[in-house]
Amino acid sequence: MEKIYTIKDIAELAGVSKGTVDRVLHKRGKVSEDALKKVNEVLDKIDYQPNLMARSLKKKQIYSICVLIPDSANDPYWQPCIDGINEAKKEFKSFNVKIEIFLFDPTSTSSFVETNQNVLSTAPDAVLLVPLFHKEAIDAIEIYNSKGIISSIFNNQLKSSSIRSFVGQDLFQSGRIAARLLDLLLRKGTIAIVHIDEDYENAIHMQEKEKGFRDYFNNLENATFEIKTFKVKHPQFKSTLKEFLDENPAIEGLFVTTSKAYQVAKIIAKKPEKKIALIGYDLLENNLEYLNNKTIDFLIHQNPKRQAYLGATNLIEHFIFEKEISSEILLPIDIINTENAKDYFL
Amino acid sequence: MEKIYTIKDIAELAGVSKGTVDRVLHKRGKVSEDALKKVNEVLDKIDYQPNLMARSLKKKQIYSICVLIPDSANDPYWQPCIDGINEAKKEFKSFNVKIEIFLFDPTSTSSFVETNQNVLSTAPDAVLLVPLFHKEAIDAIEIYNSKGIISSIFNNQLKSSSIRSFVGQDLFQSGRIAARLLDLLLRKGTIAIVHIDEDYENAIHMQEKEKGFRDYFNNLENATFEIKTFKVKHPQFKSTLKEFLDENPAIEGLFVTTSKAYQVAKIIAKKPEKKIALIGYDLLENNLEYLNNKTIDFLIHQNPKRQAYLGATNLIEHFIFEKEISSEILLPIDIINTENAKDYFL
């Protein structure tokens, strides 16, 4: 077992005082060449790991992190994110970090902008946000960056050099997985990709999934599939989808690119004459209901709780343990069916 | 933002000294009824959370945890466990816990017994072990218990009132998932369950999986499957399996209950005249190779790394944060195909 060295140990070994060692460690200057050399020699020889307890105890500074999440009252998808943040909060409650959650309305751009302004006025050290609105998110992040506030994002990918970290999934790959599962279920036939509410939910999200989905089938040898795309908005949703299915009786499989597969399931459950394979996203209660009665065949789990949790801990550990911020954390893409669904609730 | 109270704060509020508050908090006695009442009144009013940094800094006691894992030189399955423990070790290196890994030979009962004796001689505070050998594990755990050493297990379930915690998967459910996937792949036909090296690897593991597997098909309406069981040991493995397959030409699917699916894949890959569906366990390199060339259709991920990690952190957090030890942590059962396999490496 290797010895744990303290600053005092180093001071004794180098024949200087702990003050000098401290100045060397923190490069605060005011150290003679001679002393610098002596201390560095000791430092090279041993593996000094500062005691983080002591450091955290001494430092009065409280790091503040703001988290912007869509309000789960508008969309239950976001509830696990809130839970994930609260879990991180609990875990690090003894440390000198303050985590505050700000909710915005996912259907309202102005709510997003406004919430960002509120966050800005609290002058946090870092912001973790779901960049639902592309342009507005970029703008907000630029402002944070100019004020020296670290920004991280999760759920949606977003290209900007001002972003320090992204937590999410490889959406292209996610589309490929959906394709592979439908391939398995059907072997051949006509499949439709269904995009619901493409407007305010981030379109890139869905497009990447579609690309991956199509990529799988394009690269398939002896491919016997036909792929269609269907876009629809919520108000006229029900009638439009019915029409679409009636007009395309050959369709045997559907890939819903959002968490709204239950809305589709509700409609196709009423067409028992023909089983349509259905794949969607996320373990919402509504979705699970249709998974259990086998209207939905597979769900792909985006693990929003863990995304939020990892987004938060990535920042927290940067502040209190001086860990480097991982610029990209890609979560595994979990395949869910009736049998393993309940495992994913903790 | 709620104020963080210290012992000093409480002392002032109650009009006593911090020594008295300390005695009340730790129930060390020597406190008058009057003082006890005054302190408890304050304690009821506020939410006191002791500063764990300060506590950890002060306490000189180093908690020692020993981890017993099979040597990965014998079976690569165990390497991720070692990685998981090292990750936990790294994460908590600043805290006063010492984690030591002890490796034993998974093919040798006496190696397991001997290693337990070595562990015992270091008089640790807790032991985390893979109870590969049923009887010997129970014995070892009884001894640990009699010496006041906490024991936790992972990977294998084991019933004993002396065990404080189990981390693993629901093996019955795991068997059901394999069944569901084969159902999906085949729709009907003959399937064989393959148990490899049932002797020294824990038999219960495989039996539970078989039970779940059969349960799925038993409860299936209009079932058109026939299920066989095939047990085999390594030396004569190759020839015996070939024979079995030749004798049962109807077999269209195989469920290998261990991480040795690649050994089966090696054989059926040479029979290209008929595609046999194959499902196995664990993301070993050998398995992934056959997954990628589609000889193996699905792998079920038992997440050994996370099992070990959670087993360790469960104990660590008990010691340093006084968290309760979760008596059972069941990990989700991850379904892996070619498309999402690479996600599961971190």
Place this chain on the structure above:
DNA sequence: TGTTAAAATGTGCTCGAACACATAAAAAAT
């Protein structure tokens, strides 16, 4: 009432890092 024992309470040091401040040594200016 005075003395001793027992119980209750308070004080002060420690853990290791951080940093303000005091002191000492070297360099520069008179």
Place this chain on the structure above:
DNA sequence: ATTTTTTATGTGTTCGAGCACATTTTAACA
């Protein structure tokens, strides 16, 4: 050579909890 300035180095306090020890208060007994 002496004073002043600059630079280097050391000392001491703080953070909050834990615990040993000192001190005070109360109870018991002669």
